[in-house]
Amino acid sequence: MGASPVLEDATADPSNPLMLAESSAIADYLIHKYGNGRLALPPQHPRYADYLYWFHFANGNLQPTVFRRFMTRQFGIPTDDARFKGADERVRTAVGWVDRRLRENEWLAGDEFTAADVMTVWCFTTMRVFEPLDLEGYEGILKWLERCTKREGYRRAMARGDPELDIGELVSVKGPKVHEALGV
Amino acid sequence: MGASPVLEDATADPSNPLMLAESSAIADYLIHKYGNGRLALPPQHPRYADYLYWFHFANGNLQPTVFRRFMTRQFGIPTDDARFKGADERVRTAVGWVDRRLRENEWLAGDEFTAADVMTVWCFTTMRVFEPLDLEGYEGILKWLERCTKREGYRRAMARGDPELDIGELVSVKGPKVHEALGV
Numbered sequence: 001m002g003a004s005p006v007l008e009d010a011t012a013d014p015s016n017p018l019m020l021a022e023s024s025a026i027a028d029y030l031i032h033k034y035g036n037g038r039l040a041l042p043p044q045h046p047r048y049a050d051y052l053y054w055f056h057f058a059n060g061n062l063q064p065t066v067f068r069r070f071m072t073r074q075f076g077i078p079t080d081d082a083r084f085k086g087a088d089e090r091v092r093t094a095v096g097w098v099d100r101r102l103r104e105n106e107w108l109a110g111d112e113f114t115a116a117d118v119m120t121v122w123c124f125t126t127m128r129v130f131e132p133l134d135l136e137g138y139e140g141i142l143k144w145l146e147r148c149t150k151r152e153g154y155r156r157a158m159a160r161g162d163p164e165l166d167i168g169e170l171v172s173v174k175g176p177k178v179h180e181a182l183g184v
Numbered sequence: 185m186g187a188s189p190v191l192e193d194a195t196a197d198p199s200n201p202l203m204l205a206e207s208s209a210i211a212d213y214l215i216h217k218y219g220n221g222r223l224a225l226p227p228q229h230p231r232y233a234d235y236l237y238w239f240h241f242a243n244g245n246l247q248p249t250v251f252r253r254f255m256t257r258q259f260g261i262p263t264d265d266a267r268f269k270g271a272d273e274r275v276r277t278a279v280g281w282v283d284r285r286l287r288e289n290e291w292l293a294g295d296e297f298t299a300a301d302v303m304t305v306w307c308f309t310t311m312r313v314f315e316p317l318d319l320e321g322y323e324g325i326l327k328w329l330e331r332c333t334k335r336e337g338y339r340r341a342m343a344r345g346d347p348e349l350d351i352g353e354l355v356s357v358k359g360p361k362v363h364e365a366l367g368v
Contacts, residue, residue, distance in 0.1 A: 003245075009233075018233055022244050024208075025236035032227040043216040049193075049202055052209035056243075060206050061187075064248050071252065075259055075267065083259065 024059050027115050039115040047110040054101070054108035054116035062123050065094045070131040074182075095138060102140035106147070113151070121148045126162060128175035130182060135173050145171040208243050211299050223299040231294040238285070238292035238300035246307050249278045254315040258366075279322060286324035290331070297335070305332045310346060312359035314366060319357050329355040 003021035007029065010017035020026055031040045041051040069087040077084045098120065101108060108116040124133065124145055135142055148154055149171050158167060169176040187205035191213065194201035204210055215224045225235040253271040261268045282304070285292060292300040308317065308329055319326055332338055333355050342351060353360040 020233050020237055022237055022240040024244055025233070025240040028236050028240075029233055033232065048217065049204050049209070049213055052212050053204055053206055056206040056209040056212075059240075059244050060208055064251065067248070068255065071255060072259075075256075075261070077259070 024056070024119065027055075027119060031115060039113070039118065041109055041112065041114060047112075051109040051114055051116055055114070055119055057098075058116070058119035058123055062094050062098065062120065063127070065090050066123065066127065066131055066133065073131070091133070095133070095135075095141070099138040099140040102144040104140075107144070113148075117144075117148055121145065121154070125149070125167075125170040126165065128170065129165070129177075129179050132178055133175055135175070142171070142173065208240070208303065211239075211303060215299060223297070223302065225293055225296065225298060231296075235293040235298055235300055239298070239303055241282075242300070242303035242307055246278050246282065246304065247311070249274050250307065250311065250315055250317065257315070275317070279317070279319075279325070283322040283324040286328040288324075291328070297332075301328075301332055305329070305338070309333070309351075309354040310349065312354065313349070313361075313363050316362055317359055319359070326355070326357065 005021070005023055005026060007020045007026045008017045009020065009029075012018065020029055028040075031037060040055075041048050045051070069084075069091050072084050072087040079085075079088075098108075105111075107113045108120060124135070124141055127133075135145075149167050155167075158165065165176065189205070189207055189210060191204045191210045192201045193204065193213075196202065204213055212224075215221060224239075225232050229235070253268070253275050256268050256271040263269075263272075282292075289295070291297045292304060308319070308325060311317070319329075333351050339351075342349065349360065
């Protein structure tokens with residue numbers, strides 16, 4: 001399928017490593033198979049539903065919504081066309097929804113940093129290399145991005161996976177320059 | 185956000201029921217909070233990665249891929265345009281991928297019916313009311329649809345949620361008539 005990201009796990013059988021795609025599947029796999037449930041909240045936790053909602057919101061809603069506007073742009077629909085405006089409005093609604101959550105909570109699931117934050121941070125950082133997203137006025141998201149990207153885990157992952165990206169640019173209000181192959 | 189589906193759970197506090205959107209979140213919530221893990225495979229199961237992959241594939245890949253072609257159509261891109269062809273080709277790749285899996289396995293995660301099947305069946309049945317999908321030649325999917333839709337749980341859920349839909353049409357090769365408001 002030509003998917004990205006992909007996890008290779010050679011633990012069980014080094015000669016025939018398991019290959020796993022789908023970012024949410026990879027996150028669940030690592031958390032529950034090797035992380036002893038770390039970065040997830042357990043079913044009996046009072047914020048379990050919040051955790052699940054925000055974990056799934058990143059790929060189930062936010063990414064497709066931004067991708068829809070990306071497609072509209074790639075199709076050459078002018079920004080004053082009702083179709084572009086509709087797609088843009090949906091992005092603003094989704095981003096505003098995340099922002100409100102993060103003005104009222106330190107992390108998406110509440111008081112604890114979880115995989116919901118991990119799944120979502122990509123949409124407001126690296127994803128902006130593919131589709132611009134101006135974060136002017138979204139103070140909740142901007143402060144949360146600061147908290148997320150200061151974490152040692154984030155720094156280590158980026159140093160390994162995307163060493164060419166400038167984290168300061170990724171989290172800036174205007175965001176990084178969109179990849180030149182995509183143009184804007 | 186105006187989301188659908190939504191789960192209302194008044195178990196903990198009848199006067200202030202919990203509302204949960206995102207179909208994958210709802211599935212995980214019911215499975216792990218009330219289902220004692222039923223319809224999921226546990227981390228120590230040899231097909232755990234398969235289960236996670238196909239559970240997340242439905243919303244993470246298949247649905248967005250079909251939606252992309254839907255958008256292309258709604259934008260009035262002609263079917264002989266390279267952009268339509270590209271979107272259509274991606275749908276065929278994704279559907280072929282599911283088909284191959286189901287020619288080699290009874291259910292998506294392997295030998296057991298799981299939530300991966302539940303999440304995916306919608307894309308090949310009810311979703312075709314929104315975007316046509318011809319299943320000619322996809323014998324793996326067609327036989328699996330028969331197995332899924334014969335299950336009592338499916339019949340009960342459809343009788344309650346979508347009583348106006350004809351299951352025989354939903355699983356037919358040509359699929360149901362696309363909702364008239366969407367046209368084709």
